[in-house]
Amino acid sequence: MLFSIIIPVYNVENYLRQCVDSVLAQDFNDYELILVDDGSSDGSVGICDEFAKKDNRVTVIHKENGGLSDARNTGLLKAKGDYIIFIDSDDYWDDTHALSLIAEKANTEHSDIIAYGCKILRGDTVKESNHRYFSDYKGLDPSQTLYNLVLDGKLHISGCTMSVRRAFLLENGLLFKKGLKSEDIEWGIRIFVHEPTWSFLTENFYIYRKGREGSITATVDYKHLQDLCLIIEDSLALVGSCKPKTKEALISYIMYQTLICISLIGYTKLSGKQRRELHNRLKPICKEYLLKYDLNSKVKLGGKVYRISGYFGMSRLLGFYLVHRSR
Numbered sequence: 001m002l003f004s005i006i007i008p009v010y011n012v013e014n015y016l017r018q019c020v021d022s023v024l025a026q027d028f029n030d031y032e033l034i035l036v037d038d039g040s041s042d043g044s045v046g047i048c049d050e051f052a053k054k055d056n057r058v059t060v061i062h063k064e065n066g067g068l069s070d071a072r073n074t075g076l077l078k079a080k081g082d083y084i085i086f087i088d089s090d091d092y093w094d095d096t097h098a099l100s101l102i103a104e105k106a107n108t109e110h111s112d113i114i115a116y117g118c119k120i121l122r123g124d125t126v127k128e129s130n131h132r133y134f135s136d137y138k139g140l141d142p143s144q145t146l147y148n149l150v151l152d153g154k155l156h157i158s159g160c161t162m163s164v165r166r167a168f169l170l171e172n173g174l175l176f177k178k179g180l181k182s183e184d185i186e187w188g189i190r191i192f193v194h195e196p197t198w199s200f201l202t203e204n205f206y207i208y209r210k211g212r213e214g215s216i217t218a219t220v221d222y223k224h225l226q227d228l229c230l231i232i233e234d235s236l237a238l239v240g241s242c243k244p245k246t247k248e249a250l251i252s253y254i255m256y257q258t259l260i261c262i263s264l265i266g267y268t269k270l271s272g273k274q275r276r277e278l279h280n281r282l283k284p285i286c287k288e289y290l291l292k293y294d295l296n297s298k299v300k301l302g303g304k305v306y307r308i309s310g311y312f313g314m315s316r317l318l319g320f321y322l323v324h325r326s327r
Helices: 016-024 044-054 068-078 099-107 142-151 166-171 184-191 222-239 245-269 272-290 295-324
Strands: 005-009 031-038 058-063 083-086 113-115 117-123 125-128 160-164 198-199 206-209
Touching: 005 016, 005 068, 005 099, 016 031, 016 044, 031 044, 031 068, 044 058, 058 068, 068 166, 083 099, 083 166, 099 113, 099 198, 142 245, 160 166, 184 222, 184 245, 222 245, 222 272, 245 272, 245 295, 272 295
Parallel strands: 005 031, 005 083, 031 058, 113 198, 117 206
Antiparallel strands: 083 160, 113 160, 117 125
């Protein structure tokens, strides 16, 4: 069993060594580590080359800047492993057995996806992530697994918290779309349309560095919100032909992302024209889907507010909640 671990690198000289060292410290050695330097202009370039000289498992690809999706795709197309693992270069693993755990699950269950959890790092404090207990899902078919994940509020789409069988990705053309923010959501929904088989680890060994200055997720702007709207629109069109249970699960999840997008519209500094344009895209979506596809408890609550207050009443409350939660 060979794993391909792909780390896109862009101007992360302060974090890169910790990230790469956490992989090289693993007690399972059958892997290749692909560092994709996406046009870095800081010391990351030299650090990548240094690791490649010291360890023959490390390969470095230097390329012009094309964004996270392009860097991940570059690594994926170069990879030779049975399973693909993505790690963001400012994150790391905190368990030297992480790869052994993934390998054991892959060897015994041969699933398309092996999902695991993460811990959140804010400053110097690491906090356990919740919603990562999956003992009830063993033996379920893919459609029912997805349905239960959405129903229980445990579906968390991230390229970094699931190892995916490389052949499954390539056979279904599941590369990342270039130029999108929140690209993991769009990619994940396209994956789930193909009803992959699942395995789960209860261990949370992935450390996600939240709110790093300069990170993609640290700021939200108009372009980001436009991308979210596009992902929501395209995903709804895509899942319409799925099996009923898969369709219900995915649309319910998309509606959860829709409510997040509406919250962000109220939270983000925008012009009046920009705000109206975004609302005009999401309002008809809520009218058609919000009250019909509410497996998720948060979507159910949003639907209750929508039923009482209408779209703009709900949007004001969601924006107010996000503003005060972030203080």
